[in-house]
Structure formats: C-alpha cells, structure tokens
C-alpha cells in the first residue's frame with residue numbers, strides 16, 4: 303500500500319490557518335497518513351485536525367517541525383520519494399507513470415515563496431498544470447492520481463461519525479448516540 307506524507311512549508315498565523323486546515327483535511331481524506339508543517343507553531347490548527355481525527359477515525363497525524371530539511375532527510379533515509387508541488391515543475395501528466403512505480407512519497411507544498419533549496423533537495427518538482435492555483439487543489443489532484451481514485455474508497459476505522467451516502471438525504475451515523 304502506498305504511503306504519502308505531506309510537508310507544509312512556512313505556515314503563517316493567522317494568514318494560513320484556513321488554508322493549512324483545508325490542506326490537512328484534504329490530505330487526510332484523500333489518502334495521506336502524516337502531515338508535517340513548519341513556520342509558526344499553531345496549536346489551534348493542530349487541535350482542529352486532532353478533533354477531526356477523533357470524530358472521523360483513520361490513521362493520520364499532524365506535527366510541527368522546526369526545520370523542514372530534517373524531515374526531508376528522515377523521509378529520504380526511509381526511501382520516501384521527495385516531491386515538491388510547484389507550478390514551475392514538470393507536468394504531472396508527463397511523470398505519473400514513473401511515479402506509479404514508486405511506493406512512498408513525501409509531498410512538499412509551499413505557502414509563501416518557496417526557497418530554491420527545496421527545488422534542489424526534491425527528487426521531483428511537479429506542476430499540476432502550469433497556472434498558479436492552490437496547495438489544496440494541487441495536493442488533491444496529486445493524491446488522486448497517485449492512489450488512482452482508490453483513496454475515495456478508503457476506510458477510516460475508530461471514528462465516532464460516519465456518513466451513509468445517499469442520492470438526496472444527509473445521513474450521519476453517530477456511534478455514541
């Protein structure tokens with residue numbers, strides 16, 4: 303089973319709180335197992351994500367790290383392929399077949415301008431289209447391509463809440479009620 307970690311660079315408070323939260327929600331829901339973030343430590347952001355994990359289950363964690371290069375080197379030592387999502391990179395469509403032969407990824411996304419060292423430390427700099435958009439949309443598309451849609455079938459054990467999908471209604475199961 304593929305394993306994907308996320309590294310969010312330079313989280314800024316309050317500017318990035320909403321986008322970093324959406325990034326973590328998307329990362330968790332679309333197949334990633336860990337998210338690291340650098341920049342400013344934000345316990346409010348962490349508690350929001352930990353509440354989501356408690357309620358909806360599954361294996362996911364969010365962790366602040368002082369120096370992002372440390373986690374990149376740790377991932378490299380564990381044979382994770384280092385991916386940097388950037389509109390300046392090589393098109394995802396051109397490299398996806400090669401990536402699908404790999405198992406473990408650490409995916410780097412920026413917030414403010416990304417220092418050039420991350421372009422050189424990464425194994426691949428990959429563009430999700432060559433237009434500026436968002437770390438959330440770029441990550442979501444990357445995860446869907448890597449998991450080939452199977453992330454949408456993922457089970458999240460241990461949660462309190464779950465949804466019964468339906469054509470029209472809204473059916474939420476609360477196992478505590």
Ligand code: SAM
Nearest residue numbers: 387388389411412415416429430435436437440
């Ligand atoms: N202003 C920053 C700069 O100029 O580097 C980037 C802001 S951008 C909204 C934040 C992040 O979104 C980028 O660091 C990149 O990870 C991701 N992103 C935005 N557009 C992308 C694209 N077309 N392909 C891949 N990643 C993209």
